[in-house]
Amino acid sequence: MLRLTLRRLALTIPTMLAAATLVFLLLHLVPGDPVDVMLGETAQAADRDALRRTLGLDRPLLEQYAGFLRGVATGDLGRSLVNGTPVSELLAARFPATVELTVAALVIAIGLALPLGLAAAARPGTWLDRGSVGFALLGVSVPSFWLGPMLIILFAIDLRWLPVSGRGTWAHLVLPALTLGLGMASILTRMTRASVLECLGEDYVRTARAKGVGRMRILTRHALRNALAPVVTILGLQFGALLAGTVITETIFAWPGLGRLLIDAINQRDYPVVQGCILSIAATFVLANALADVVNGWLDPRIGASAARARP
């Protein structure tokens, strides 16, 4: 188990390297001269040279790249062009808020999807099953940047149950987490239902039934555990959508996380901060996928070993 975990973690290194390379190249995609874009074309030559040096743009490309990678490895991502704060400090200040929101959304998604998907699979064709299929379809079709404002109108303005925006108490967390989590909940519900249905058709379930194992116990102990592997894989992959979704959710609810920082940095053309935000979100995603594989290996030792080999 430990070996599998370590091996899977080692496999994230090339992926991280590729991600860092792409983030490095982003700055060089800026149309024209990034220094002109940031300072405007009327800036003084001395200021332009100073900024060029700060960004390292006066050095050869390969040297810039090596410097960038060294910075990433040591946690030095440069300084904000707007206020001179180290990017790593800005990220560290915002990271907890984004983690809090993402974890809460994840809890909502799993908490809704597993019981709903399981119940639907236990009684296929009933109103409960149809309801869960309908929920899954609607959930993937409702965009979060519409769901969020609608939830605000209903729960914060009409009913006055919850605050409109901002971060602070538990009450502040409810609407953003729902907005972010419902889309994933619908995908997971669909996945859980399909996966459990498939497992219920397996021989070992028939054997358990023949032995007289209770209905509930078959569902939870026999079918669910085996059905979880594809669900966990999708969970890992969908985690990326969740992380990217925080950018939108944080914008709707004025939630002070990485996503808000990213959009503010884009609007201020603060490129080092943009790079830092994207890199940290991408790194979290890569690690989440590795974690999903490790959990899968724990759920089912057969697939664990092969997954670690097959998917970098």
Place this chain on the structure above:
Amino acid sequence: MTRPSLRLVLGGALVALLLVVAAGADWLAPYDPSAQALAENLAPPDADHWLGQDKLGRDILARVIHGTRVSLAVGIVTVAISLLLGAALGAAAGFAGGWIDEIVMRAVDVLLAFPGLLLAIALTGILGPSLRNVVIALCLIGWTGYARLARGEIVRLRERDFVEAARALGVPERRILVRHLVPLLATPLLVQGTFGMAAAIVGEASLSFLGLGAQPPTASWGAMLNDGRAFVLVAPHLTLFPGLAILVTVLGLNFLGDGLRDRLDVRTPTDL
């Protein structure tokens, strides 16, 4: 042939309706979508303006109707480019194998190391906000899905008997790929493309909502939602209607995709 499913009919009808609205926007819209009436700003729906007016007094119904054009145009262009590009690269990779396969699939892996929307936000943020850059960003992410699909299908079909038979008859390799294998990709790509169009439309709306897509005065549903954000307390109709338009469009395309998939018996990566 059995009767088409309810989903297929409903999805097809919705998508056809949207195409008609997009094509006839100039005739259908009751007002000029950019005509301002500042005295009536944020006016709620009434008999003259069925869906109300926005912060500049522009007619929301007219803007929702013209927004259909933006959404569908971005969706169609994005899917067309990324599907052709992805299918060509994926088919080449699957058929040739070796280093071509290696390069294409590594590129796919690198792009998939990022959450798609995040990469699109980064690209439009860096390239500058515009619909053209939105399409570029969405294509750069979008082609990977079609490449994987096409490669998988080609690898699966490559060893089949009819390919062996063609080879034995002396058909050149390139002709086998183009005449015998590529036509078989059409159905799965069509299904995938339908879902891809829903994703592209949501992608454009997301970016425009963040201020990275359509710029004023272009009527884009995402940009309208962004405008409405500041007035959600006093004028919820600014948010309600463009969002409903997105919901109906995405539902229609998802219905159509589901219906086509069941009808044509295709397995897509969204299946188990």
